[in-house]
Amino acid sequence: MEQPKVGVVMGSDSDFQVVKKAIKVLKDMDITVEARVISAHRTPEKAEKFAKEARNNGFDVIIAAAGKAAHLPGILAAFTTVPVIGIPIKSSALDGMDALLSIAQMPPGIPVATVGIDGAQNAGLLAAQILSLKYTEIVDKLEDFRAAMAAEVEKKDAKIREEAADI
Numbered sequence: 001m002e003q004p005k006v007g008v009v010m011g012s013d014s015d016f017q018v019v020k021k022a023i024k025v026l027k028d029m030d031i032t033v034e035a036r037v038i039s040a041h042r043t044p045e046k047a048e049k050f051a052k053e054a055r056n057n058g059f060d061v062i063i064a065a066a067g068k069a070a071h072l073p074g075i076l077a078a079f080t081t082v083p084v085i086g087i088p089i090k091s092s093a094l095d096g097m098d099a100l101l102s103i104a105q106m107p108p109g110i111p112v113a114t115v116g117i118d119g120a121q122n123a124g125l126l127a128a129q130i131l132s133l134k135y136t137e138i139v140d141k142l143e144d145f146r147a148a149m150a151a152e153v154e155k156k157d158a159k160i161r162e163e164a165a166d167i
């Protein structure tokens with residue numbers, strides 16, 4: 001039976017602390033993750049090979065994280081029609097704005113779905129939502145995630161109402 005599988009590629013191991021949040025959300029939903037360090041600039045041939053083989057290697061979605069002149073998501077997207085989600089990493093003097101614009105401002109024809117700066121959890125969730133079209137067992141997991149999130153907000157609401165009443 002086919003398994004949902006996401007490639008989580010980062011430009012450097014220094015991106016890993018942020019990228020972990022995408023991996024966690026995917027693993028919590030029983031989605032197979034292959035995590036890799038591949039640099040668009042330092043190992044361009046490897047980036048090309050990974051992207052060209054992605055569909056045959058069973059990847060349904062690719063998440064690509066990079067900081068600074070963040071060309072990794074765009075380069076991967078150029079070599080595959082598997083959907084690519086880019087995570088701009090806050091790793092430079094420009095606080096991630098450089099990466100955000102490098103990832104979001106793709107030319108027409110080669111889209112990269114871009115989440116916010118360091119928005120790794122949303123990248124994982126968006127990948128899961130895309131996968132849920134093909135693997136419908138993920139739908140319940142997405143709904144459970146949202147219900148848990150709403151329950152947290154309800155708790156916070158009750159707490160703040162109590163605290164505000166005491167001021």
Ligand code: RP5
Binds near residue numbers: 013039066067
């Ligand atoms: C980017 O440059 C990487 O994605 C990382 O965010 C940043 C710094 O890389 P290192 O110098 O820490 O390897 O390519």
